[in-house]
Amino acid sequence: MSKTKYWVMGLAASAAFFSSLELHEGYSAKPYKDSGGVVTQGIGSTVKPHGQSIKMTDPPITRKTALEWAKSHVAKDEVAFRKSLRGMKLSQIEYDVYLDFTYNFGQANWNQSSMLRNLKAEQYVAACKSLLKWKYVAKKDCSIRKNGCYGVWVRQQERYQKCMEAQ
Numbered sequence: 001m002s003k004t005k006y007w008v009m010g011l012a013a014s015a016a017f018f019s020s021l022e023l024h025e026g027y028s029a030k031p032y033k034d035s036g037g038v039v040t041q042g043i044g045s046t047v048k049p050h051g052q053s054i055k056m057t058d059p060p061i062t063r064k065t066a067l068e069w070a071k072s073h074v075a076k077d078e079v080a081f082r083k084s085l086r087g088m089k090l091s092q093i094e095y096d097v098y099l100d101f102t103y104n105f106g107q108a109n110w111n112q113s114s115m116l117r118n119l120k121a122e123q124y125v126a127a128c129k130s131l132l133k134w135k136y137v138a139k140k141d142c143s144i145r146k147n148g149c150y151g152v153w154v155r156q157q158e159r160y161q162k163c164m165e166a167q
Helices: 015-025 063-084 092-105 107-111 114-120 124-133 150-165
Strands: 028-033 039-042
Touching (some): 028 063, 039 063, 063 092, 063 107, 092 107, 092 114, 092 124, 092 150, 107 114, 114 124
Antiparallel strands (some): 028 039
16 A cells, blocks of 8 residues: 555546445446435436436436446546645545545535645644544434444545555
């Protein structure tokens, strides 16, 4: 596991990022409502590549289409994500972890997060620890298994572990 830090502008989502994304998001040919009640399809997509929101009435898609949608979504997200980290260095692992967070929770949440503030202050361990603050979906504490969103908490713990191993 490489702990070498690179200028963020030279990084991009790795193959490991997309493997992990499908592992955690799962694949669904048909639209469904996620734990936050958002209509989702494919590999966690809430919008199609052209920007139209997924609807419960949309037809099923193939796994190949789902991966294409996810890659399109991430490519667009990475522009704003990299911009938020301008002039900073991260390891590939850290980059993937925080990009995965952004895919899951959104760019607006990333922009106002203590993770980003800590990274800007070069407080890398504190940034990793800040991941664990994000355990709520639709005002439900996902660290409580019976709340029906425990997978969100498990994913945060996995992000935290990967992040800490990169320090």
